[in-house]
Amino acid sequence: MFRACPFHWLTGKPCPLCGLTRGLCALGKGHWSQAIHFNALSPLGLVLLLSLFWNAPWHKRLWTCGIAAFAIYGVCRIALA
Amino acid sequence: MFCDRCGTQVNAEQQFCPNCGQSFAGPPANSGAAPPPAWTPPTVVQVSAGHWIGAGWDLVKADMGAYVLATLIFFLLSGVPLIQGALIAGFHIYTIKKMTGRRADFGDLFKGFNYFIPTLVAMLLIGVFTMIGTVFCIIPGLVVAAALKFTYLFIVDKRMDFWPAMQASHAVVKQDYFGFTMFLILAFLVNVLGLLCCVVGLLVTFPLTIAAITVAYKEIVGFDQRTIDAL
Numbered sequence: 001m002f003r004a005c006p007f008h009w010l011t012g013k014p015c016p017l018c019g020l021t022r023g024l025c026a027l028g029k030g031h032w033s034q035a036i037h038f039n040a041l042s043p044l045g046l047v048l049l050l051s052l053f054w055n056a057p058w059h060k061r062l063w064t065c066g067i068a069a070f071a072i073y074g075v076c077r078i079a080l081a
Numbered sequence: 082m083f084c085d086r087c088g089t090q091v092n093a094e095q096q097f098c099p100n101c102g103q104s105f106a107g108p109p110a111n112s113g114a115a116p117p118p119a120w121t122p123p124t125v126v127q128v129s130a131g132h133w134i135g136a137g138w139d140l141v142k143a144d145m146g147a148y149v150l151a152t153l154i155f156f157l158l159s160g161v162p163l164i165q166g167a168l169i170a171g172f173h174i175y176t177i178k179k180m181t182g183r184r185a186d187f188g189d190l191f192k193g194f195n196y197f198i199p200t201l202v203a204m205l206l207i208g209v210f211t212m213i214g215t216v217f218c219i220i221p222g223l224v225v226a227a228a229l230k231f232t233y234l235f236i237v238d239k240r241m242d243f244w245p246a247m248q249a250s251h252a253v254v255k256q257d258y259f260g261f262t263m264f265l266i267l268a269f270l271v272n273v274l275g276l277l278c279c280v281v282g283l284l285v286t287f288p289l290t291i292a293a294i295t296v297a298y299k300e301i302v303g304f305d306q307r308t309i310d311a312l
Binding site: 005006007010015016017049052053055059060063067074 | 130131212217219259263267
């Protein structure tokens, strides 16, 4: 599989966003379990991206929470791997 | 230094621009024309990504055929290494002319080569900075790319060299890192949609992105009157 993440390339560990591209592609095909296997938060990533098409004042809060969720997930994924 | 009229890079000892013939003799002592005030970054910036993208779409829609053809030329030439910066600058010039109601032709796409050295160095530096940011888990790279996306416009519009232009772009974006990064991601998503339309959608979404950035620049910074006159 194509590896674009320099963090993964340098450290050999997945960064919090690793697997998100593959996860989103899997979601596009409707393969939920596969998407969650690549990155458990891919549905959240999809929501964050789609939310940009709305002109809304709650973007900043949604994205802050989303990025925090990804960071926590990423740390746990490295720690538990 | 750069020619005031056409932007060509010239040696300090040259008295006339080799490209357009503009004289560089110092201004007469009592010409009365005050030098233009130095540019100062705005203190309040309102990011309206949706509005900019919409305005960019209106621009492209109004002249779809020409933009598609211009983008096709751009993509074909993008294969040549080291000239992408000049090409993007040329695309901005083309869009500026459209926005100010002038007749833009395909020759304008190559006017970015008048700023070849600054756009080249800017392109390489933006690439390196974005790459370094990307190492820290992508998001810093996006912020860096967002912070520097007005660089080419400052080069062609304000006649800045690469480093002041990058600083100026950053000075604008730092008023609202979050908003400008969201603008970048939204523009990226629009291009993904273009890609999904059998790739040819890119021929519309790419000029839309450039036009949206130019609209944003016009609303936040405003075009230099000398640029509008000279183009």
